[in-house]
Amino acid sequence: MIKKRSSLNVDCSKCLVKHLCLTRDLSAEEVGYVNDNLANIMVLKKGEHAFHAKDPMKNLYAVHSGSCKEYWVDADGNECVNNFYLQGDIVGLESIPIKQHFFSLVALQDTSLCIVPLNSILELMHKFPSVLSRILNIASYKMQNDQHIKLSTNANRRVADFILNILYRLQERQIYKTHITLPMTQLDISNCLGMAHETVNRVLKKLNQEKIITLENKMIHIIDVKRLEALGTPLRRFGQV
Amino acid sequence: MIKKRSSLNVDCSKCLVKHLCLTRDLSAEEVGYVNDNLANIMVLKKGEHAFHAKDPMKNLYAVHSGSCKEYWVDADGNECVNNFYLQGDIVGLESIPIKQHFFSLVALQDTSLCIVPLNSILELMHKFPSVLSRILNIASYKMQNDQHIKLSTNANRRVADFILNILYRLQERQIYKTHITLPMTQLDISNCLGMAHETVNRVLKKLNQEKIITLENKMIHIIDVKRLEALGTPLRRFGQV
DNA sequence: CGCTGTATTGAGGTGATTCAAACTATGTGG
DNA sequence: CCACATAGTTTGAATCACCTCAATACAGCG
Numbered sequence: 001m002i003k004k005r006s007s008l009n010v011d012c013s014k015c016l017v018k019h020l021c022l023t024r025d026l027s028a029e030e031v032g033y034v035n036d037n038l039a040n041i042m043v044l045k046k047g048e049h050a051f052h053a054k055d056p057m058k059n060l061y062a063v064h065s066g067s068c069k070e071y072w073v074d075a076d077g078n079e080c081v082n083n084f085y086l087q088g089d090i091v092g093l094e095s096i097p098i099k100q101h102f103f104s105l106v107a108l109q110d111t112s113l114c115i116v117p118l119n120s121i122l123e124l125m126h127k128f129p130s131v132l133s134r135i136l137n138i139a140s141y142k143m144q145n146d147q148h149i150k151l152s153t154n155a156n157r158r159v160a161d162f163i164l165n166i167l168y169r170l171q172e173r174q175i176y177k178t179h180i181t182l183p184m185t186q187l188d189i190s191n192c193l194g195m196a197h198e199t200v201n202r203v204l205k206k207l208n209q210e211k212i213i214t215l216e217n218k219m220i221h222i223i224d225v226k227r228l229e230a231l232g233t234p235l236r237r238f239g240q241v
Numbered sequence: 242m243i244k245k246r247s248s249l250n251v252d253c254s255k256c257l258v259k260h261l262c263l264t265r266d267l268s269a270e271e272v273g274y275v276n277d278n279l280a281n282i283m284v285l286k287k288g289e290h291a292f293h294a295k296d297p298m299k300n301l302y303a304v305h306s307g308s309c310k311e312y313w314v315d316a317d318g319n320e321c322v323n324n325f326y327l328q329g330d331i332v333g334l335e336s337i338p339i340k341q342h343f344f345s346l347v348a349l350q351d352t353s354l355c356i357v358p359l360n361s362i363l364e365l366m367h368k369f370p371s372v373l374s375r376i377l378n379i380a381s382y383k384m385q386n387d388q389h390i391k392l393s394t395n396a397n398r399r400v401a402d403f404i405l406n407i408l409y410r411l412q413e414r415q416i417y418k419t420h421i422t423l424p425m426t427q428l429d430i431s432n433c434l435g436m437a438h439e440t441v442n443r444v445l446k447k448l449n450q451e452k453i454i455t456l457e458n459k460m461i462h463i464i465d466v467k468r469l470e471a472l473g474t475p476l477r478r479f480g481q482v
Numbered sequence: 483c484g485c486t487g488t489a490t491t492g493a494g495g496t497g498a499t500t501c502a503a504a505c506t507a508t509g510t511g512g
Numbered sequence: 513c514c515a516c517a518t519a520g521t522t523t524g525a526a527t528c529a530c531c532t533c534a535a536t537a538c539a540g541c542g
Contacts, residue, residue, distance in 0.1 A: 075475040080392050093383065097378035122370065129367055137338040139380040145337055146387035153320050153435040155498065185520060194394045196499050201522060234316045426488060437531050442490060
């Protein structure tokens with residue numbers, strides 16, 4: 001359901017994740033300009049779709065609250081999860097060139113997405129070079145993530161990398177906790193990592209037994225980040241997002 | 242070795258792969274402007290490096306001729322290949338945000354790289370919005386590739402996808418041949434796909450026996466593209482690069 | 483012509499998948 | 513608020529795919 005941002009008191013300058021968003025490097029005045037140009041927000045209940053694969057693409061979306069799963073269904077009917085988006089993430093960059101969505105986007109919990117029309121984004125990029133470099137940064141960071149997972153050769157590494165990725169991203173959101181709640185199911189994780197969901201479960205169990213994490217439903221408490229990082233693929237990332 | 246582009250008669254308007262490069266969507270006049278602003282080209286012999294991981298990043302590079310391997314060495318001393326770049330590819334997009342190279346870049350054969358200084362690229366993007374969307378396009382295509390490989394769960398698929406990827410990219414270069422010469426070794430391929438080099442070899446051998454390809458040294462003749470595509474992960478790509 | 487890196491092949495072990503079944507959460511409607 | 517249905521998680525056993533190790537063959541290059 002699409003609502004007015006103003007009616008929900010959504011304002012870029014007060015947003016909890018403004019340091020991750022497109023406006024990150026703008027002055028207060030410039031943020032105000034952007035804010036005034038973004039009218040709408042999409043409110044989704046758990047399980048509702050923002051768009052489907054092959055839909056024409058009209059907007060980028062910024063996750064204002066909640067989380068989403070980006071996926072497609074292959075020729076054999078398997079769900080392939082491309083990415084998960086958390087609060088503060090930008091959805092849709094890959095699809096800009098052809099203006100058609102590659103993927104479907106479904107809410108994993110109650111979620112709201114700020115709507116950034118494509119023509120606005122092109123205008124903003126031109127008007128504010130820092131929006132442009134912000135977008136390059138986000139695209140670049142995504143490429144790093146994809147490449148990181150691509151090189152995780154075995155199941156333990158993949159799952160460790162996955163948890164670390166979520167952890168790091170939550171920490172960027174200034175939630176410096178070691179307790180994280182995964183919004184997605186283990187099946188979703190397996191579809192994202194390209195492995196059997198039983199294997200995901202067994203790796204999590206093993207990490208639990210080895211006291212690297214504790215598992216309670218979808219709550220994960222990371223007890224020993226160092227050992228988890230030692231299990232994962234060494235990071236090539238030198239800086240922050 | 243760095244030379245003047247003019248001294249080697251390198252000119253964007255006459256380039257064999259201009260339809261892949263940053264200037265793709267520019268008018269002849271605009272291409273001329275860009276060309277005049279790109280002074281240098283780096284000439285590498287096989288095995289020479291353009292840069293090393295952690296070097297400060299000053300430029301993007303466009304592969305004018307030849308091919309390169311982008312890699313890093315992990316904590317255990319393993320070479321991790323991130324990507325191969327062919328004629329017409331753009332190198333370095335991932336590293337823009339922090340202005341430091343994540344990877345090392347080595348020539349797989351005699352190679353020349355047009356040098357695009359970072360400040361030029363920002364200026365060009367601002368001056369010509371189509372350069373900006375071209376860059377997003379390239380980034381988008383890279384993300385698709387990485388995600389594609391990420392979801393190739395088994396060895397047959399990975400190798401099939403790899404060959405197809407090279408094939409498609411060569412075809413974009415308007416070399417509509419079914420005979421392709423891989424510039425990299427099987428060991429490089431295995432390091433890129435995250436599998437044992439013996440497995441790469443066995444898969445290639447199997448494709449050979451099943452008369453999907455023929456193998457002769459680094460020459461691959463693709464006999465049956467349809468069957469190769471059937472082996473690979475279904476593509477989600479709707480359009481061309 | 484020999485050296486070095488690359489490709490090829492086989493045997494054996496390990497790790498991940500598959501299939502099957504039981505169990506536990508979560509959500510819905512009566 | 514409970515009963516039921518459904519979705520998600522957990523576990524075991526059998527199978528299969530890939531990796532590791534080892535040995536040999538080949539190719540390119542000085």
